[in-house]
Amino acid sequence: MKTYSPKPEEITHEWFVVDAEDKILGxxxxxxxxxxxxxxxxxxxxxxxxxDFVVVINAEKIKVTGNKLDQKMYYHHTGYPGGIREASLKVMLEKKPEDVIIKAVRGMLPKNRLSTQLLAKLKVYAGPEHPHTAQQPKPLDF
Structure with a gap:
């Protein structure tokens, strides 16, 4: 018996919608x-x-445990000397709540060329509205 290896054209990608309200980030x-x-x-x-494609709504209403709102920091470097920038989780949720979920998921994907394709299938929105109703996403509960 030969080992089955799926071809990219044989795979069907479904659409799911996830409501992030009161869900723990990790x-x-x-x-x-x-x-x-x-x-x-x-x-x-x-x-x-x-x-599959995943649409996340209500990203601004996620929950975290412990003191992560104040203690969890996000860092990035501008590329200039002394250009390290940091922001707490509370600040990130106020400015761009979509980035919090994207960064958390990005860290859990493989570190190779496939991760860019996988991350492109993630659509995150701060509020309850999303423009992907034509794809008829199925609700996904955890």
Missing amino acids: RLATEIATRLRGKHKAEFAPHVDCG
């Missing part, structure tokens, strides 16, 4: 990363994009 991100990667499917292959 637990939500692990489920989203699993769906994006396609590990929930029987025909999963690590070298092929087998995952």
Whole structure:
């Protein structure tokens, strides 16, 4: 018996919508990363994009445990000497709540060329509205 390897044209990508209201950030991100990667499917292959599209709404209403709102910091460097910038989770949720979920999911995806394709299938919106109703996404509960 030969080992089955899925071809990219044989894979069907479904659409799911996730309501992030009152969900814990890390637990939500692990489920989203699993769906994006396609590990929930029987025909999963690590070298092929087998995952589904995930639309996240209400990103501004996520929850975190402990003192992470004040203690968790996000860093980036501008490229100039002394250009390190930091922002707490509270500040990030006020400015761009979509980036908090995207950064959490990005850290859970593989560090290779496939991660760019996988992350492109993640659509995150701060409020309850999204423009992907034409794809008829199914609600996904965790």
